[in-house]
Structure formats: C-alpha cells, structure tokens
Amino acid sequence: MTNTLAQELQTSTPSVSVIMPLFNKAPFLREGIEGVLQQRYPNLEILVRDDGSSDDSREVLQSIADQNPNVDIKIFTGENMGVSFGRNFLIERASSPVIVSQDPDDIMLPGFIVEAINAMRSTGARIVYSDVDVFGVQETQWKPPAFDPFGIRYANCIAASFCMMDRDLWRAVGGFDLGLPFNEDWSFFIRAAQEGIAVHRFNKPFFRHRQTESGLYHSFIFGNWSHNLHLVMIANPDLYPVEEVLEAARRLREMPASWKQKFCNANEQVPTNPLPYLVLAIAALRDNDNASARSLLEHSIQSCSKREWLALHLLAELTESTEPQLASTFYHHARIRRPDLARVVNSRIDHLLAQIRGAQATPGAHPRT
Secondary structure: OOHHHHHHHOOOOOOEEEEEEEOOOHHHHHHHHHHHHOOOOOOEEEEEEEEOOOOOHHHHHHHHHHHOOOOEEEEEEEOOOOHHHHHHHHHHHOOOOEEEEOOOOOEEOOOHHHHHHHHHHHHOOOEEEEEEEEEEOOOEEEOOOOOOOOHHHOOOOOOOOOEEEEHHHHHHHOOOOOOOOOOHHHHHHHHHHOOOOOEEEEEEEEEEEEEOOOOHHHHHHOOOHHHHHHHHHHHOHHHOOHHHHHHHHHHHHHOOOHHHHHHHHHHHHOOOOHHHHHHHHHHHHHOOOHHHHHHHHHHHHHHOOOOOHHHHHHHHHHHOOOOHHHHHHHHHHHHHHOHHHHHHHHHHHHHHHHHHHHHHHOOOOOOOO
C-alpha cells in the first residue's frame, strides 16, 4: 500500500472518486449513476467523460447532475478517443487516491464502497473486486477466481468496470493502454500484478453487469477467448515465453474480421501507439498483403522504444525470401532486445548467412588450376 493511500484510509471517511467513461449509454445512464448514489457515501465525487456520444447521453447526464446538486458530479466532454483514454483522463483528474471504476450502464450494489474501503484497511489490498451478476442478453453470475499474479496472464479475474483501486498503482503501471480498444483492463491488471500487490476479492456480487448486443464484451470478447488471450500476449510480449508470443502472433491471423476496423479506429485515435500497427500488420499478413504488413510493422517499430522485438521478428520472417541480408539484420536486432529469442532465431540467422555467402560465391567461382 502506498503512503498516499494509507494516509487517506486513516481518515474516518476516506474520499472516493468514482470514474465513468461514457459513450452512447443514454438509456442506462440514470440507473448506473443511481447505483452510486444509493451507496449513501458522504465523501464522494463522480467523474464522467462523454466520449463523443451521438445519442443524448450528455443531456441525460446534465439532467442527473441538476437533480442532485448536493453530489459532486464532474462532467467532461470530448471527441471519441476510446475507453482507455476515458479512464486515464478521469483518473488523472480525480481528487482521491481511492478510485472506483465503473461503466455507466452497469450497476453498483449497496455497500460496496464501505466494504471495499474496510477491506483495503484490513488487508492492505490495492485492488478490491467481487463476483458480478450478469444480466441482459445473458443471465448468469461471474465468479472470478482468486487473484494469482501469474495465472492472470492466462485468464482474467478482474474487470476495470467493477473494482476499487489505488490511483498510485494506476500511475505505476502507466495507465490503460490506449492501443487496446478492448481487453485494456486485462492487460492493465497483468502489468499491475508485476508490482507485487495485495488484492482482495469479495465472494459475493457487488455489481450488476449489463450485457447488450452492441456492447464491447458481446461484440468482441464473448466466444473469442483464445484470440483475446493472443491479443493480450502481443500487447505484453515481455511477460510471456518467446515461443508463446510468436505462436500467439501466428494464431492471431485468425482474428474475427470485425477486429480490424476497431484497431483502425484505435490507430486513428492514437497514431503514436505501436500496438494497433502491429495488430493491423498481422491482419495484413492474413490477407497476404505483404506490402501493407511491412509498412505497418515499420511504423510499429518506430513508435515503440522497448518492446519492438516482436515486430522486428515478424518483419524478419516477412523479408527472409526476398531480402535475406535485411532479414538477418532484423533477427539480430530482435535478439538484442529479447536475448532469450536467441534459441529461436540463431538457426535462422545461420541459415540466412549461409544463403548470403552462397549467393556471393556463385558469380565469382575460382578457375581451375
């Protein structure tokens, strides 16, 4: 637990900031905010950023604020930048180190804030989460497993829509990845696990999650479990064995067709983020569009300062048959950035160098004596 969080929790009623990134949720917004108000928690602020909604979300939100003048509801508006941008934007502007993250169409059940604060106090947890009742197009209860700092790399147990967390943890991790239009929370908590944190889980539901036909979960995650795991792997390639990451990149060529447009949008919103370039390059390889794949991989490398080894490796594979010398260079640089890649690429480099030497020897064969 950080000093900032510990100091806040020592007060009799710690301040809490509830953040809600909003996009086209007008029919459900009032119910979502009402769940927060029903907490009856006295030291609370609600921060909402409308992400360029095309429905009347802004009007509904303003109406709720006007009807609750004694509640500190802060409203922000801006162009469409995606859910990761919205969460980062709001957490940065929150006044409390205690953050509750909730989507505006979900519902917080009574007692969560008080019990989560008590759990932080008694366990030193920097993240608190619970079971979730699911309703809408699917009726079930999500009972996530207990937090495992290694196991979360392969199966998510926390959703950013239903948790309380320490803002300093968000800072330490670097925020939510702007290049991920979905699974951004899974990726975030994978990286948070590297901080050696304590996490507390309530073995009962404190949230209701609304599933709709057009929602991110139903549109891009449900039924695509393996592809989502592969996506998280290439988003965090230094946290997995090299063989698993390379296999994930190969299998991700089978990603659903709908993903391509989502990452095109992410690329337009945040053109400096390397991940959308990488995902779109993999889609181009699937479509046998090698020219586009090469250009996208080169952009990904230029945008990335630490984890570009995967893009370098894919670029090496792409250029092996036509430019063996360049491919050898790409493999070499990938190996420098990820030393344990040597066991995968050394044989490829040796093969390419032998091929280059053979090509150089052929035109100038020695005359017989």
